[in-house]
Amino acid sequence: MRRWNGWGDDTVQYPLGARALAFLREAVGEATAPRDVSAADVLATIPPTRLSGLPGQELISIEEWPRLLHARGQSLADWVALRSGCIPAFPDGVAFPLTKSDVAYLLEYAEEIDARVIPYGGGTSVVGHITPEPGDRPVLTINMRRMNQLAQLDSISLLATFGAGVAGPELEAHLRARGFTLGHFPQSFEFSTLGGWVATRSSGQQSLGYGRIESLFAGGTLLAPAGEMRLPPFPASAAGPDLRQLVLGSEGRLGILTDATVRITPLPEHEEFQAIFFPDFVDATTAVRRIVQARLPLSLLRLSTPMETRTTLALAGHERLIGLLETMLGVRGVGDDKCMLLCGFTGPSAAVRDARHATIDTAREHGGVNAGRRFGEQWMEGRFRTPYLRNTLWDLGYAVDTLETATTWDRVPRMVDQIEAALYSAVPNGERIHVFTHLSHVYPQGASIYTTYLFRISTDPDGTLRRWEALKGAASRTIVREGGTISHQHGVGRDHAPYLEAEKGALGMAALAGVTTIFDPDGRMNPDVLLNDHWSVGGNR
Template sequence: MTIDRHTLRWNGWGARERAFEFGDHADAVWTWLRSELGLTTFDMRPAVSLDALELPTAALGDDARAALEAIVGPVWVCGDRYERAFHARGQSYPDLLRLRAGEVETAPDLVVYPRAEQVQAVLAWADAERVAVIPYGGGSSVVGGVSGEAGRQRGVVTLDTTRMDRLLALDETSHTATFEAGIYGPQLEQSLGARGFTLGHYPQSFEFSTLGGWIAARGAGQQSGRYGGAATWLVGARLATPAGEWSTGAFPASAAGPDFNHLVAGSEGALGIITQATVRLHRAPNVRDYRGCLFPDFVHGVAAARELVQAEVPVATLRLSDPSETDFFSEFSKARKPPSTPRRVAGRALEAMGYGGDRCVLIIGHEGERGAVDAAHTRTNAIVRRNRGIPLGRGAGQSWYRDRFALPYIRDPLLERGVAVDTLETSTSWSNLLPLHQAVGDAIATAASATLRDGQRAMMMAHVSHAYLDGASLYFTIVFPQAPAGEELHQWQAIKSAASRAIIEHGGTISHHHGVGTDHRDYLPEEKGPLGVRLLGAIKAELDPRGIMNPGKLVPTASAKG
């Protein structure tokens, strides 16, 4: 395995020895946050210990363990408390609520770590024995995509893919590479970097997510403007399915019917397990240049982002924070490190120029050869200024780039203090982006306020990212005081439901890059239509006739056969 599971948090984010760095002013940060949320004191809610965690009784016995050990070896079949707890849930807010409270109603009976060539045999056994199989890479799903639901099967096995971590081939002429699907992001990039290449896929979960997971969720990394998302860079895939091995081929393009790679990207383990994938590569950039720009309001920032994309200026990253997110990170930064006198003076000057409470920060990243980056930067500055933007230089961009993988670590100390944080995302056309931003923001604010006690407040913010010629993604974050103990899940459901309904009713997709899982499955029929959902069900029934693959995710379970 690339990462020893015991070095990671079983009920939180990332490596045990790492934590969010608040600097020398942690007390000031917490004082500021209490004030923003309308709290006089934090409601401390420590997580239960692993020993106190209530796991369901395993439904599979010694015969199942022996059968799996015969396939993968005794060392690679686990049924201990830690492994079952670690693989019970993903990283969504409701997942962590359950884990931290010690109330895990579903968990795998066994966890198996096969090599790629052993996966088909594991599925054949599970299919014959009516055992659900939950594919698990890094476990970073934030939509309930890896929870151990048995459906109508008699037990649950989680199939951890992380022993499948080899680079199988690198074609320097064609700029493609074939990897086993369980390889983690850092190992993948290290192996490519040694040969002068990059995949360029850097989601916020990069350090603790896998190639197969990126594809299964149809993911998009923070530099998708240059490198594309999973559906763009996937050339071909090989899957193990209950019906047999399935390969989509690996062509640069083909008109031989529909492209099955688009079925694999976004399949969420419901159709089979991705064992290997061929991906498109880029030469590793000589230059990475990230800078910030300031706009007087969200309207001008959106206009600049749209013009940059539609003018086909080559950018790797465009991330436009709305006024609330801009203010949040500005005040958070000030609490962590009080600004110097020159910075305070500059801030007052900008406010006097009209860059005050409605201001928005746009992070723009260019990557590639020096000449191309410089040319793109010149064109970018012209468009920014034309839309009343002020270039801020490299400081803001470099700060974002440096800390982009650190922010998930802040969630655990927030939960310790009774403060919830959750995210959701969508995408829509440029013409609908501002109305959708307003509608979803209003829905979240209204629903959150209804769950809070007197004087409490929620903080809602959003940013635009993953921009295309015809539209972009909207990514929302909400920070709010948790409801009284025992009511937290109902509180989340009220907010999530209101936001999801607003997205569906105002022209957005239910997910841009997080996937469907369990959290979004009830909204899929409205987006895909009844016929589309039946079509997905028919495909699943062909590949997985007994419905053992990741039950309850993405598509309705097919009718049992045999």
């Protein structure tokens, strides 16, 4: 069963060994396991529903359990709320539509009772996309997970149409059974959905080869309070602005995506993952930039800073294997400041071989040492398991959060330094923080920067929240000041809304606000995300 107050399936554990525990104590200090509230305690706090004239229990549930499960996402603030039971608002009901007509009916019902509507995919948002705010209007969350069918697969044009509630494993299972893949693998793959990917402009780990969701999303259907918008899956079009770009990143504000057509790829003939270690981050960054600018057919380049490399190796287990690796690297001149680069090669066997040779040759020119497939394959096998570490850390008394941006190559090194410095300087007195970073997605023009920070949970949930707010605020202000985007892949939600104007400008914000008014004149659709109160029309009444 899926955990109600943590990550993932409750049968999956991520135990840490003695070396990992010692590493954490050394990094941020001894922690105390928090006293979390039970589900029964939280269920007892849920107020009666405000939904009236219910259309039928099979479409909308007003039971406490689904209302609790849909109250929060996966941000650190969400975890603090769930673990402490301090949840100021719950959805008044959760709908589970099966068809487009059900969705249309639910939107009509929401209009009749003047409810706010929160479209919901897998609930994996990490920036407060799906959290109901307290307010006078009732809140109806519409969970799209039952709309998960493969409607059509066109193997001639390489297009597949799915219900927007399809989650990663189901979508890939449908495609793989027919010899295809979408190639979209966000780390939340197990639970996140196609509709959620589109609505948040998600990026999968192998986007270097397959593209981000905005290049995979070919079209679909959006049901909005103002009507229906169909987006045909043209391969390309010069017919004015591309309306798909309005839906991509719309975060539920314009309406509900009921189905989506995606661009698929035949399963690759060959795929392999390798790890290369560099003596330092400057050399490694230059090598990665050169590799990506050579436009080799890679599907993944993921470069860790020395601190992230150290942390990954310390938490990974496999102590004997890592000992052997470190000895081998030491002999080859790769010491304490080593940086790990993971490379994915995907495609026809000959192209993979050529790309591997070219990558390793370029890496070698910058001191890179090829550690072979073992570490690459291990990363690949465990890549959806890593988020389970959050549960283990929390139970030990450690909170962990991530933040991300993207910027051009000339700014990458400074941005990494400045974000990390901002986090270190925002730590409250007497506390320590452990910060590490990787470049998660690279482009010929620049890279995304993905920083993880870990600190001790306070005995008082408000104290933990204040620590997080101070850290997140300092890092976000730094990203804006240094000219990065406020999000490369997680989206805007509530947490990033105050920073959006810095990159969109006043005219851009007014255009976005105007568009939401056309699709949703009453400000009914997820009114608390993307645009803050200043730009929201009809906002959080």
